[in-house]
Amino acid sequence: MTIKLHAQPYDISATGFYFTSAEEHDQKAKGLRNAHGDPVEEFEIQFIDGERIDCDLAKAIGINQANFRDYLDSVDTWEDWEKINVIIAVGECGYDFDPQVGPDHHGIDIYHVSTIRELAEQFVEEGLFGDIPENLQFYIDYDAIARDLAVEYSETEIAGERLIYRAS
Template identity: 70%
Template sequence: MTETSQPRGRGQKSGRSPLGRGSSAGLIVCFAFKPQESEDGMSITLYAQPYDITATGFYFSAVEEFDGKAAKLVNDFGEQVEEFEIQFIDGDQIDCELAKAIDLNQANFKDYLTCAQNWEYWEKTNVIIAVGECGYEFDPQASPDRYWIDVYHVGSMRELAEQFVEDGLYGDIPESLQYYIDYDAIARDLAIDYSAVSVAGEYLIYRAS
């Protein structure tokens, strides 16, 4: 579970955002927990914070819920509220980091909820790296594997070097010579084309083709 705040009780009204008035989607903080690949995942809770300081925001977990609550929301002067900052409140850490990577906002939160519900864990990881680290645009209609990103679940660049040697990427090396391999030198060479990143609490190495 990942929480970006300690939200108030769902039945309580507050004129303040759970994250504070000065917050923004770009400041989403995803606390690190042991990564898990849950089949069902947690329900995502978002908060719609009106930019109108005389209106009170609301929690929601589905597009229909947002549409219904937003349609009824008025400010202290009875005027319809139309513009909101969308904040990630609760859910799996991988979904929190996806929200952060795509800069969750009113224009993309509907696509975000659809993708978070339908994508596999590895697909979310790919998009987090592609958009958050490599500068690609978030395209909810495109397949997450279109970015041609190779992801390796290893603990260090040296470990990746050892894996590549074991997999035969450097040719068939006789066992008698493997003790003389300078894995640290290979790791330094790999670092030219490969980068490290932490996603949902897991250390990963990736290469963008």
């Protein structure tokens, strides 16, 4: 799906425009004039249409006039898991959006489970707590493990999917 953005001028006497590429933006912005015939130079960039994950990425990075080109490049080249890494790193953990830094270099551990309790169950199943005899498995307090995990792990929702993450 093509990303559609809108450049809304800060000058209220000028009319904004829609665009799908940096080249289209530059072409339309170059000829834009306000009611007094002066060139319009400053715009608020708004996400209008595209995939949900791309909308979440735009929100996370705070899409604006300075970074929309990098945003459009990232949307075209990154896979969904890379977008998720950046959305969490920038939008949730406070990292800066830098397209020159690979999306997998933020040190974010992501788990595709809906709750921290499910993460606790997954960790027990994977043997993180060692081998648990079968006759004791029914006595494991997953809620207590989830409360302990909640100290380092957080929940988020990206493009309609619940995720658990930890910034290392």
